[in-house]
Amino acid sequence: MPDLLLLHGALGAASTLQPLQQLLKSDFTVHTLNFQGHGGNTLPDKPFRIEQFAEDVLRYLDQHQLQRVDIFGYSMGGYVALYLALQHPDRVGSIFTLATKFAWSPDTAAKEVKMLQPDKVQEKVPAFAAILAARHQPTDWQEVMRYTADMMLHLGNDPLLTEETLSRIQLPVRVSVGDRDNMVSLQETTWAYQQLPNASLQVFPHTHHPLERVDLNQLQHQIRQFFGKPIV
Incomplete structure (x- = not known):
């Protein structure tokens, strides 16, 4: 069976992709991983960066003797996948992204970081704080959030996926977004699609x-079709 790697989003973990993995395992050898500092992995001694997460993926591919792999990336996972394809096109087959934010600037980063204040999250949405605590234990979820906020501010000042860099990614890419996504706009998703030489665009109604609110049956159907495994 073909190999398919699922990459989680910011504040996520491999565990968040398990329901999707179960739906796809009949036709793919499905791989998942936790980026450093996520899912119980120890926090690194340096800040979170997309470049480091791409190195995590390369390390996983080498450890599992995968020369080339197709990737589904949710949110930040899609950004990591595209950056990896830019740096190591020989290691990536095709990429399907969902809810990946492409419009990074100091202003958009500052807006995102306002929602990443651990004290306020603990106070106003304790149920979400409890989910994060369980997801990342024994690592302190508040530190994971602080590291993530720092990464977003850095990305706002120095985005890696630009008109110039996206235009150099030649492999097949499907960029998708939900029509009710309040974090990622159709406009920025369309912009990314227009820069990529070999891309298609999809809007999920x-x-x-949040991945937990995505219709996974609909998503897995589209993933199968894109990667050449249509449901009969």
């Missing part, structure tokens, strides 16, 4: 940003 009635779909919000």
Whole structure:
């Protein structure tokens, strides 16, 4: 069976992709991993950066003797996948992204970081704080959030996926977004699609940003079709 790697989003973990993995395992050898500092992995002694997460993927591919792999990336995972394809096109087959934010600037980063204040999250949405605590234990979820906020501010000042860099990614890419996503706009997703030489664009109806609110049956159907495994 073909290999398919699923990459999680910011504040996520491999565990968040398990329901999707279960739906796809009949036709793919599905791989997942935790980026450094996520899912119980120890926090690194340097800040989170997309470049380091791409290195995590390379390390996983080498450890599992995968020369080339197709990738589905949710949110930040899609950004990592595209950056990896830019740096190591020989290691990536095709990429399917969902809810990946492309419009990074100091202003957009500052807006995102406002929602990443651990004290306020603990106070106002304790249920979400509890989910994060369980997801990342024994690592302190508040530190994971602080590291993530720092990464976003850095990305706002120095985005890696630009008009110039996206235009150099030649492999097949599907960029997708939910029509009710309040974090990623259709406009920025369309912009990315227009820069990529070999891309297609998809909008999922009635779909919000959180992966937990995505219709996974609909998503897995589209993933199968894109990677050449249509449901008969």
